[in-house]
Amino acid sequence: MSFSKWIGAAIGWSFGGPIGAIIGMALGSIVDKATDSSPLLGERQAGKKRRRDPYRQPTYQRQRQKRSQTKSGDFEVSLLILASVVIKADGVQDQRELDFVRQQFTNMYGKDRANIAFRLFKGITKQNISTRQVCKQIKQMMDHASRLQLLHFLFGIAKADGLVTQDEIKQIHNIAGYLGISSRDYESIKAMFYNSTNNAYKILEIEKNVSDDEVKRAYRKMAKKYHPDRLSHLGEEHHDGAEEKFRQVQEAYEHIQKERGFK
Numbered sequence: 001m002s003f004s005k006w007i008g009a010a011i012g013w014s015f016g017g018p019i020g021a022i023i024g025m026a027l028g029s030i031v032d033k034a035t036d037s038s039p040l041l042g043e044r045q046a047g048k049k050r051r052r053d054p055y056r057q058p059t060y061q062r063q064r065q066k067r068s069q070t071k072s073g074d075f076e077v078s079l080l081i082l083a084s085v086v087i088k089a090d091g092v093q094d095q096r097e098l099d100f101v102r103q104q105f106t107n108m109y110g111k112d113r114a115n116i117a118f119r120l121f122k123g124i125t126k127q128n129i130s131t132r133q134v135c136k137q138i139k140q141m142m143d144h145a146s147r148l149q150l151l152h153f154l155f156g157i158a159k160a161d162g163l164v165t166q167d168e169i170k171q172i173h174n175i176a177g178y179l180g181i182s183s184r185d186y187e188s189i190k191a192m193f194y195n196s197t198n199n200a201y202k203i204l205e206i207e208k209n210v211s212d213d214e215v216k217r218a219y220r221k222m223a224k225k226y227h228p229d230r231l232s233h234l235g236e237e238h239h240d241g242a243e244e245k246f247r248q249v250q251e252a253y254e255h256i257q258k259e260r261g262f263k
Contacts, residue, residue, distance in 0.1 A: 013141045014074040018133040022081055026123030070146045072235045076109070078138050079153055080117060082175060084125040085134075086154050089171035093125065100160035104153065108237040131171075135178030145230040147179045148189065149238065152245055155193045164194075188222070192248045200252035200259075212262045219253040 105114035158168040176186040191202035204218040228242035
């Protein structure tokens, strides 16, 4: 798969605004002279313009008034940028975290597309990124279910090297806030990656002293929120990730059922 085909097929609203500036710069750093006559030349030139004024893109300004359905490519680009922010949070780019990103993209998109994405990712990691500006664009354009999936992936990156630093947790917490994700949703997804006595309750967004009926209501609510169908618009490549969150909600409920002895 060529870069031009990848861009044409994969990216929608994300090729504008601050995200477009970041991608333009990354493309400019990896596309060689042989591609100057290709459709990417226009994108490289656009990237240069964005470097002069990265946060005032006409395309982005037209789109920001109406949230369109998130495409797989928009999610992919958003994920690459936010992953680079989390990986650099503690000042060290651990190879295990980089391998996790590459493997996840291979699982989701296949080897060819993952190779392209990872080359782009390397260009992104070299940039100074305004997390707030990027998240602002994502919040305005991306649906809530997709934003929750982004957060789930970021926790996976932080956990990939076996040691989650406070800097990484702080960065993900800041990202969640910028994305408009509530503290309860943040704690729910965070609990899926860490073991504690109250994790099952945190995943269902309830306190440990609630009644059995409240547990059941919470389970139905969370099962609906994290149901894989809510991410069907991103394509089959994101089905496994969506299934993982849904499975963890089910396991949390089953744990509480067993603990309390109700059906």
